[in-house]
Amino acid sequence: MFYKLDEEHYVENPFLFQLQRLGWKIYRQNKDNPEDTKEIISFTSSLEAEYGESQRLRESFKEVILEGVLRESLKRINPWIEDDQISEVIRRITTPQSNSLLEANKEIHDLLLENTSVSENRKTGEKSPTVKFIDFKNPDNNSFIAISQFKMNITGTEKHIVPDIVLFVNGLPLVVVECKSPAVADPISEAITQLMRYCNRRGVIEGNEKLFWYNLFVVATCNQVAKYGTITSEYEHFVEWKDPYPFSLSDVNPDGNVTSQQVLIHGMLSKENLLDLLHTFTIFKEDPKSKMIKVVARYQQFRAVKKMIKRLKEGKTPTERGGIVWHTQGSGKSLTMMFMVRKLYHNPEFGNYKVVFVTDRKDLEKQLNETSRSVGFTVKLARSIQELKELLKTDTPELVMAMVHKFQERELKGEIPVLNTSPNILIWMKMVTVAMLVFWLFKIC
Template sequence: MLFETEIEQLTLTLLHDKDGFTLAYGPDLLEGDSPERGYGDVVLQNRLRAAIDRINPQIPPSARDEALKKVLRSQALTLIDNNEAFHCLLTEGVDVKFSIGSGKSRTDKVWLVDFDHPESDKNEFLAVNQFTVVENNTNKRPDILLFINGLPVVVIELKNAADEKADVQAAFHQLQTYQQLIPSLFTFNAFEVISDGWFAKAGTISSDYARFMEWKSEDGTHVVDSKHEPELETLVKGLLNKRTLLDIVRHFIVFEKTKERTIKKVAAYHQYFAVNKAIASTLRASANPGGHFAAEHPAVYGLPSVEKQPKGDKRAGVVWHTQ
């Protein structure tokens, strides 16, 4: 039997050992002669500014400053609208305008993350446990936050499987409370993770509990059976590794508009691997060498592989899509 603190330490170990996240203890960021943050700060601004400088050396410092201000400025009345606005800045770049002399100006983009090189030194991946946030005189402390370049893009809430009142669904309800009481943290959230140490699910700030989905594969080939294997380790290794995490953030999150509201959706594991497999197969069929893709092997579904088909044969295959 694992207690919640042990599940937390296990998760941090998996993040550090397997995915290379740097670890930090929340209270340490508040201490010292030059603390990184105050209780009301959810973005690690010095780390974000340093990342902007690393990624965008061609942009004048004043324009980089303006980009930082745009990121930190909330303009909408609702959490989902603020979240969507930030997602656009994160995935499409921050538009800035600056002088190039002789009375002329230029418009360019400032990037917050180096998506093209996920594991480069330009990106910093930090996992922080016990990160206290104070907002509107309310004090809350999520279990683990994952920061990319100082931005809190993933919130992980953990519960004790041995406690009947503290299961995965209780973790979901805890996150709903956080969204109500410390909404500024979730402006920058890509998705959320809930787990009791065995079962583990991921969803977005607009997902109800039924839409939180397991991530059942690390590589798209082996699918975990939760009757015999813990889902948490598979989710950490399969979803929260640097390459997949940035790929999900950039390409596999959408905002769907209805008459009543905006719904934020993140791809399930089988959708993610199937799409990347389809892209890789299309590139092969067109004789384009392409790049690196995470792919779910067709054998999982009893289908033949295209790996031995010649490049340029114009046969990309078929994708079966399910929710």
């Protein structure tokens, strides 16, 4: 039980302790000496840290990545790669061509997902072999390190910032956490302001943007309430993660009294979930103000997609593999559909599926088409019944969209023919009812 409401004992240390339970290595940075980074071996009941041997993870407060860890990770994931090639790959991910923070963030995000290549695998002679930064298929093949009090130079000055917790995957800082005591008047807003200061979002140089080139999302927490957002999120766009799926609340805390912070950590920062959020559930899209924003899925989108994939894998009959997903207005139905398609295509067993979207309104058709483009997919629009029939005849893996009225029998001449008997056709229907928005996952044809 925690009796102190101060930031370190009530918020930061429990955060680190839970990460440790999930398999993260925990370090605390010496604020005065970057070479002195202590690994926290265990926590006592009062959550005071016991330190092990000093670890040299970086040479100065100017360094953003943990280069030694990145080198080791690249070699482990790509065992054929040579040292000079590792240096070439590291230069590529540490020197983006873009100027703005958001553009650099997107460039590096694309690199992490699409990987890079070098001229040759010198062991086999293969030309332009792929070099992976992250092993998405085997989470435990990656390095997961959390550093508390990660001191950084403010760009161009001798001053510093000290983010409370920075989470590194393979030496790259993917998550920044700011902790505040719940005794503060408005702890979450204060933490968000601090995060915005760290990445220079307030119009002045008061942080270090390089730390956020690699950022997936940021977290503002006071333990009882924890919210996450991206480098483009405004205050009102920071939200809680309310379900630790696939964990249960008893997994999070067997004693009950689960806090918002605990749910967020298990739901977003377990190894598999974090890599899944990076690989599948993050997009860059245009908002109504015609500017690009970065979006990380909300918990209901993540949970829905994971459950649908599970049903498709485990169902024995078309009925068992189908179902209904209920979404309320403004909950992101179009994005859920896009995340689902991404997840399908990340699974080899579903990579050859034809996905058919059916909507009942023109504006929904337009919205879904625009959303699909924002996540890199091309949708084939069926503008007539005949065109829809032709698209449904093929067994090619693609996305097809149609309005529901194209299925009306009165517009068909003759009997409805059998167009395709493939088991690899997934039909979705997104439609509006009087009371609520409903998002259907229909059975496999």
